[in-house]
Amino acid sequence: MSVLAFPLARTRPRAARLAPLFLGFLALFAIPGATRAATPPPGSGELVLRGPDDAAPVEAPRLMTDVTVDVSGPTARAVVTQAFRNTTKEWVEGTYVYPLPEDAAVDSMKLVIGERIVVADIRERAQAKRDYEAAKSEGKTAALTEQERPNVFTNAVANIGPGETVLVRIEYQQTVRHTGDRYSLRVPLVVAPRYNPAPPIVNLVGEGPATGGADPVPDRDRITPPVLDPATHAPVNPVTVNVSLKAGFDLGALRSDTHKVNIEEAGPQSRTISLADGPVPADSDFELVWKPAPSVTPTVGLFREHVGDRDYVLAALTPPEGKAGPRLPxxxxxxxxxxxxxxxxxxxxxxxxxxxxxxxxxxxxxxxxxxxxxxxxxxxxxxxxxxxxxxxxxxxxxxxxxxxxxxxxxxxxxxxxxxxxxxxxxxxxxxxxxxxxxxxxxxxxxxxxxxxxxxxxxxxxxxxxxxxxxxxxxxxxxxxxxxxxxxxxxxxxxxxxxxxxxxxxPVVTDLTATFSEGGADVTPGLLPDLYRGEPLVLSAKLPQATGTLTLSGRIGGTPWSQTLDLSSAPEGAGISKAWARAKIGDAETARITGRMTAESADAAILELALGHKLMTRLTSLVAIDATPRRPAGARLSSAELPLNLPAGWDFEKVFGTAGERAAPIAPPPVQRRAELRRAAAPAVALPQTATDFEIRLWLGLTLLGLGLLVARSRRFA
Structure with missing residues (x-):
């Protein structure tokens, strides 16, 4: 898919002007059994799907999302509720690509059908897929959640009955981001269209035909959902966000630069935050930022959790401000x-x-x-x-x-x-x-x-x-x-x-983390350089949270260290899952960089994922209702629900015009642009992904005009 761009041609409608739209969405979700005509009229902007054997199209299911986040000190626990609403008289399956934070430890999914609640199991991905497909064919309502990237997931919900709303509730744990005196929480709300480089074509002049290389994006079809053109479709997938913030220190400034919010004070250290405009389009990530009160200096963040026969600790250590040393070139x-x-x-x-x-x-x-x-x-x-x-x-x-x-x-x-x-x-x-x-x-x-x-x-x-x-x-x-x-x-x-x-x-270099007691399994294994005000967040699994943790390094030429007493750490929630999620990331990195074989990395990931009940590239969550519901012989229509274009993007300049998108485009040869040949730096030849669409258009129009002239001359001959 070519990616083209010019400055934005259409202005984004403000959320306030969209209020009637979302009231309509809410009404559709709230009225049981609400149905629509089986075949929306052409040009109505409705989303349609087709069943088997080219049956008449029906309107696709609707989706609405609610995100509730509880922030407690350094960690956040989120519940994402996705409501799939079938507004047709058909039985349908809906598939939806959605984002979560890149460090989210996804550990729970529930399927809610009326008054029935089905708790999902964590299974190896291939097995979960087989179980889901079997349930779908048997007419059972089922949900499958799969990870495509650490921040991109897919939900599939099968056998949603006519006029029915099915809820999928996903829960995850993450750590709060901390830089200087700023703490932040980011809730992704839309998966942006991805540019997927084509497999390389090697063609040595005079040495035979071109050969294809390895595909750099082998799963491109799974991360390329349909995207609505805002010029022809109103925004879909309305979302609400609510945050309960317990900072652990007296709060100062609190704001969101991405969305208008209502803020209610629940004490000096607590706030409740909600979207001021109610449901908003899922087209822009939500970010909340807070700082401590001016007179408050938060202490070093150190928390622990006991799970099974092990203790887990999470430490956020910030080097001292100190006096700025000489500035290095x-x-x-x-x-x-x-x-x-x-x-x-x-x-x-x-x-x-x-x-x-x-x-x-x-x-x-x-x-x-x-x-x-x-x-x-x-x-x-x-x-x-x-x-x-x-x-x-x-x-x-x-x-x-x-x-x-x-x-x-x-x-x-x-x-x-x-x-x-x-x-x-x-x-x-x-x-x-x-x-x-x-x-x-x-x-x-x-x-x-x-x-x-x-x-x-x-x-x-x-x-x-x-x-x-x-x-x-x-x-x-x-x-x-x-x-x-x-x-x-x-x-x-x-x-x-x-x-x-x-x-x-000045940076803090040569960092080491030392536990006084043995047996600590620490992540990250490679500690980064630290810049002034930049905290280091590490987690560890220990036989017992006793003794001390010492972080040592150098600021310029001066030794620096900080020692923490682990036994004094307060209790925290979700520390074990944050550690396991980080260790899974370490194994993925080791696989990609060649420090671990694919087989050993996959084995380590599976052990961590199944032991801590986490979603990964190799594990999925599947929930299956025990009772078949779709009548025998009733057809099942399927739909991949579309996403909104991210706010600030221009649809035509990303995907091309309608005519260009409709025609298959052959991969262009590797070539150098004229400005590359004129550049002072050595040029690097890259695949030309934009097309010569304008030339093709004018050529086509010219040929069309000639054809009309020939036809006209023959008609009157």
Whole structure:
């Protein structure tokens, strides 16, 4: 699928103007047995599905989602309730792709049918799929939840009766994000369309036909759900969000920059938060940010939980502010994504963030700027001094960028990580990568980072209303950097200032975590460098939570350490699942980077997942009602429910025009764009994913006109 982009052509309707729409949705969910005509009229904007044997189309089931989150100190427990409403007279199966946080430990699913509640079992993925398909064919109502990525899941619900509403309740645990004095909770609400690079075609001139390489996205069909064009369809999948916040310290500022919220105070340390506009379109991730009261300095976060015969601890350790030491020279490579998915508000946010970063470079720094879509180039052949002439040239280059084309991220990442002076110890080498991460080949990117990071540190900056948090967070971890998210243009100044101020501060290096008692199983195994105000979050499984934990390192040339008494840690909930989820992530990383074989990594993942009852790539949750409900001989129609386009995206510039989407497009040859040949830096040839649609259109119109002239001349001959 080609990805094209220009600035947003349509403005997003405000939530207040959508209130009548969602009242209608709520009415449909609330009225039992509500039905619609079996065949919606053409052009009505209704979603339709087809049954077997090309039967007449019927309206697809509706979906509504409610998210309730309880935040308690460093952890959050969320319940996601998805209501599938069948408004037809048919029996249907609905399939829906949806997001969850990239660090979510999904451990529970319930299927609610009227007054019956069916609790799901965790099973190996293949077995869960077989059990679901058998139940579906037997006419039993069933639900299957599968993980496609750590932040992308699929729900399938079979045998929803005519006029019936079926609820699927999914629960997960996650940790609260903490940077400096800011705590945040992010609830993903939409899966953004992914750019999936095609398998490479190797064609050596004069040496035979082209051959195909390994597909970088072998499951592309499972992460490419249908997306509605907002020009022809009103938003679907309304969502409500409610948060109960118990911070564990006196609260100061509390806000959401992504959604209007109502905030009710329930004490100095507690708040209740809800969406001010009621149900909103599932087209933009929800983020809540809070800070401690100005006079409060939160203590080090240390919590423990006893499960079975083991103790689990979670520690969030923040190095002291200290006095800023001498600023070391930096060699910074900035990479900016100007592909089609970055069109509209995203490219403006990315450019503003990059321009702010350029302004902070010092006279002893060196830098370069790389931009990419389905091609790439750079401002300079290599890093140059950050003098005024070079900065002016780079700023003019950035200001002129427009979003267009596909998202070929691998080559620019490898170019940015390439270090021409790996023995340099007098400067810090950093890569700052600005993107929405809307790609499907995450594993390929992770492998490249692990292989090529060297002494570089990778800092990911997520842009837009629905960034790929899994890619961003894990890339930063592998690159021993950090992840900063910019959801709105209003956040650019604050968050870029925080990020680049942090990058200029002395780092805590050579970090080690030591438990006084033996037998600790700690994650992460590779501790990152820490920047001033950046906490380290680690978890461990212990035979018993006694003794101490000591974190040691160096700030500049000065030794630094902090020791915590484990026995004084307060009780926390969900610590064991957070540890298990992190260990599963460690095993996935080891598999991707070759530190573990696929077989041994899968065995470790299965043991953790089944032992802690967690969803993974290899395990699924399946709930099956015991009683068959669909009458024998009654047909079952199936539908893949569509998603909204993320807010700020332009449908036609992402997917192409209707005519272009309708016609099959052959993979174009690998070629170099003219501007790549003229670039000062060595060009990198990448697949051209945009098409020559305009040329084809004019050619087609010309041939059509000639055909009409010929037909007219024959008619009157």
């Amino acid at each position: 930096r060699d910074v490579t900035f990479v900016i994504d100007n592909s089609g998915s970055m069109g509209g508000t995203s490219i403006r946010q990315a450019k503003a963030g990059l321009l702010a970063a350029l302004d902070r470079l010092g006279p002893n720094d060196r830098f370069n700027v790389i931009r990419f879509d389905h091609t790439m180039d750079s401002v300079f052949p290599a890093s140059v001094p950050a003098d005024q002439a070079n900065l002016d040239r780079a700023k003019a280059y950035v200001a002129a960028l427009e979003a267009n084309g596909g998202t070929e991220m691998l080559a620019p990442l490898q170019a940015a990580l390439k270090d021409t002076n790996p023995e340099d110890t007098k400067s810090i080498r950093q890569v700052v990568f600005l993107t929405d991460g809307a790609i499907g080949n995450e594993a390929q990117i992770f492998s490249a980072i692990a292989a090529g990071r060297g002494r570089s540190r990778l800092f990911m900056v997520g842009i837009g209303s629905a960034p790929n948090g899994h890619l961003m967070q894990h890339a930063a971890e592998l690159g021993r950097g950090s992840y900063t998210n910019i959801s709105t243009i209003d956040q650019v100044a604050e968050r870029t200032r925080e990020l680049f101020s942090k990058l200029e501060s």
